[in-house]
Amino acid sequence: MxxxxxxxxxxxxxxxxxxxxxxxxxxxxxxxxxxxxxxxxxxxxxxxxxxxxxxxxxxxxxxxxxxxxxxxxxxxxxxxxxxxxxxxxxxxxYPRFRWRGCLLDVARNFRTKAEVLRFIDLLAVHKLNVLHLHLTDDQGWRIEVPGYPRLTEIASWRKESMVGRHDGPARDGQPHGGYYTTDDLHEIVAYAAERSITVVPEIDVPGHARAAIAAYPELGPETETPWEVWTSWGVSTSLLDPTPHTMEFLRAVFDHVLTIFPSPVIGIGGDEVPGATAAHGRLVADLATYLGTQGRRAFGWDEVLDTDALPPMVIGAWRDEAAGPRAVTAGHDVVLCPEDHVYLDHRQSDHPDEPIPVGYLRTLEDVYSYAPAVDGPHVLGVQAQVWSEHLDSVRRVDYAAFPRLCAVAEIAWSPAHRDFAEFLPRLRDHHLPRLDALGVEYRPLDGPHPWQTRPDVPPTSHRPIALRA
Known part of the structure; x- marks a missing residue:
C-alpha cells in the first residue's frame, strides 16, 4: 500500500x-x-x-x-x-505559490478540445491551478470572433509547416489547422473550473500576429506579396499596424474573449516585436488600460516593461529573473517563467536519439533544481511553458512535458527546501506508475523509447538558441 x-x-x-x-x-x-x-x-x-x-x-x-x-x-x-x-x-x-501555471501553445500546433480537457486533468493531478492558453500566433488563430469570419476561414490554418529546427528550409507539404468555437471554449473554462483551474487566454499583440494579418491585411503594413499564415517557426517581423482601426479590431476581439473567460488576468503578449516603434508600445499600453476598465488585468511578457504609461499588469518574466524585481519596482505583479529553467519544449538530453534538440539542455534534475530567486507579495508564482513548434501531436506534448512538469509542480506547491535524491524515488517508483495509469507517454528516465525518437529530423546544431517565438 x-x-x-x-x-x-x-x-x-x-x-x-x-x-x-x-x-x-x-x-x-x-x-x-x-x-x-x-x-x-x-x-x-x-x-x-x-x-x-x-x-x-x-x-x-x-x-x-x-x-x-x-x-x-x-x-x-x-x-x-x-x-x-x-x-x-x-x-x-497548502501551496507555496498562488499561481502555479503551465502554458500550452495551441497556436503553432493545434490541440483538439478533447486533448485540452485531458491536459487540464493532468494539471489537476499535479495541483497546478493555471492553464495559460496561447491561442494566437503567426502560424495560426484558434478562437472564433463574431464579425470577423476570416479569422477562422483563413487565419486558423496554414498550407504546410516547417520541418525540423529554426531556420530550416524543409516543409512537410501538409495543411494544418483548427480552432475552438465559443461553446468549445466555454466548455474548456467550465471543465477547468470544476478542477479549480483558471484558464488564462492569450491573444498575442502586436507581434506574433501574422495569421490575423493574413485574414485582414489592413491590420498590417502594405506589401506587394499577399499575406499568408506563416509556415516558418521563429520570430516574424510582421507586426500589427498601430492604428485606430487595429485598436477597434482588438477591442472587438478582447470584448469577445471577456465574455468567455472569467479569469481576472488576460494575456496580451507584447513579446518579440522586432522593429517596434513607440506607437506599438502605446498600442499595448492602451489595450492593457482598456482591459483595466473592464475589470481585468493584462498579462504581458517582460518586453512590455520597456513601454511607457503601462497600467498595473502581471508580467511574465521569461528572458531572465532580473525582469522580476524590475516589474515589481514599476508596480506590477510577476509570474516567474524563465526560459533557461522551465521551458519544457527544450531538449532533455544531448543523446542523438533525442527528438529535435531545441534550445537549452534541461534535464529533469535541472528543472527540479530551479530555485525562484525572487519572492514577496508581488511574486504570484511560477509557470512552465510548453511551446509547440516541434510538438506536432499529443504524444509529443506528453514527452516534452512529463515528467519535468512533475518537478515544476513540486517547485510551485511544496516548501522551498528540496532534495532531488529524495524526489527521484518518489517520482520513479510511485508517481510514474500513476502517469502510466493515466496513459501519459512521458519520457522514460533513461531515455526515449524507440518510437519517441525522431530520426527523420536530424539535428543541425546543439547550440542553445532562444525559441520563445
Whole structure:
C-alpha cells in the first residue's frame, strides 16, 4: 500500500498514525477559513476521513492526495480492483505559490478540445491551478470572433509547416489547422473550473500576429506579396499596424474573449516585436488600460516593461529573473517563467536519439533544481511553458512535458527546501506508475523509447538558441 512518502507534490506536514482506512471511504467535509487559501487538512482513521479545507480548491487538492495514497489504479478511467486502502494519519497542506501555471501553445500546433480537457486533468493531478492558453500566433488563430469570419476561414490554418529546427528550409507539404468555437471554449473554462483551474487566454499583440494579418491585411503594413499564415517557426517581423482601426479590431476581439473567460488576468503578449516603434508600445499600453476598465488585468511578457504609461499588469518574466524585481519596482505583479529553467519544449538530453534538440539542455534534475530567486507579495508564482513548434501531436506534448512538469509542480506547491535524491524515488517508483495509469507517454528516465525518437529530423546544431517565438 502506498505511504505518505509517495506524495507528489510533497505536502507541508504529515503525521502518520497506525492502521489503514478502506478506500473509497466515507468523507466528512468541513470548512476552516483559517487555513491558507487552497489549503486542506486530512484526518484519516480506520473509521473514515475528515477533510477540512479553506475553500473548494482545497477540497479538490485533498481529493488528489487521497487518490495518490490509494494507489496508481485509482487513476485509471475505470476501476479494475475494488480493494484499496489509504494509510492513517494527519496531513496539513497548502501551496507555496498562488499561481502555479503551465502554458500550452495551441497556436503553432493545434490541440483538439478533447486533448485540452485531458491536459487540464493532468494539471489537476499535479495541483497546478493555471492553464495559460496561447491561442494566437503567426502560424495560426484558434478562437472564433463574431464579425470577423476570416479569422477562422483563413487565419486558423496554414498550407504546410516547417520541418525540423529554426531556420530550416524543409516543409512537410501538409495543411494544418483548427480552432475552438465559443461553446468549445466555454466548455474548456467550465471543465477547468470544476478542477479549480483558471484558464488564462492569450491573444498575442502586436507581434506574433501574422495569421490575423493574413485574414485582414489592413491590420498590417502594405506589401506587394499577399499575406499568408506563416509556415516558418521563429520570430516574424510582421507586426500589427498601430492604428485606430487595429485598436477597434482588438477591442472587438478582447470584448469577445471577456465574455468567455472569467479569469481576472488576460494575456496580451507584447513579446518579440522586432522593429517596434513607440506607437506599438502605446498600442499595448492602451489595450492593457482598456482591459483595466473592464475589470481585468493584462498579462504581458517582460518586453512590455520597456513601454511607457503601462497600467498595473502581471508580467511574465521569461528572458531572465532580473525582469522580476524590475516589474515589481514599476508596480506590477510577476509570474516567474524563465526560459533557461522551465521551458519544457527544450531538449532533455544531448543523446542523438533525442527528438529535435531545441534550445537549452534541461534535464529533469535541472528543472527540479530551479530555485525562484525572487519572492514577496508581488511574486504570484511560477509557470512552465510548453511551446509547440516541434510538438506536432499529443504524444509529443506528453514527452516534452512529463515528467519535468512533475518537478515544476513540486517547485510551485511544496516548501522551498528540496532534495532531488529524495524526489527521484518518489517520482520513479510511485508517481510514474500513476502517469502510466493515466496513459501519459512521458519520457522514460533513461531515455526515449524507440518510437519517441525522431530520426527523420536530424539535428543541425546543439547550440542553445532562444525559441520563445
Amino acid at each position: 502506498p505511504g505518505f512518502d509517495t506524495l507528489l507534490p510533497r505536502p507541508v506536514s504529515v503525521t502518520p498514525l497506525p492502521g489503514t482506512c478502506p478506500w473509497p471511504a466515507e468523507i466528512e467535509m468541513r470548512t476552516d477559513a483559517a487555513l491558507p487559501a487552497e489549503g486542506y487538512r486530512l484526518e484519516i482513521t480506520p473509521g473514515g476521513i475528515v477533510l477540512t479545507a479553506a475553500d473548494q480548491a482545497g477540497r479538490t487538492h485533498a481529493q488528489q492526495t487521497l487518490r495518490q495514497l490509494a494507489g496508481p489504479d485509482t487513476f485509471r478511467a475505470a476501476a479494475i480492483s475494488a480493494e484499496h486502502a489509504v494509510p492513517c494519519g494527519v496531513i496539513e497542506d
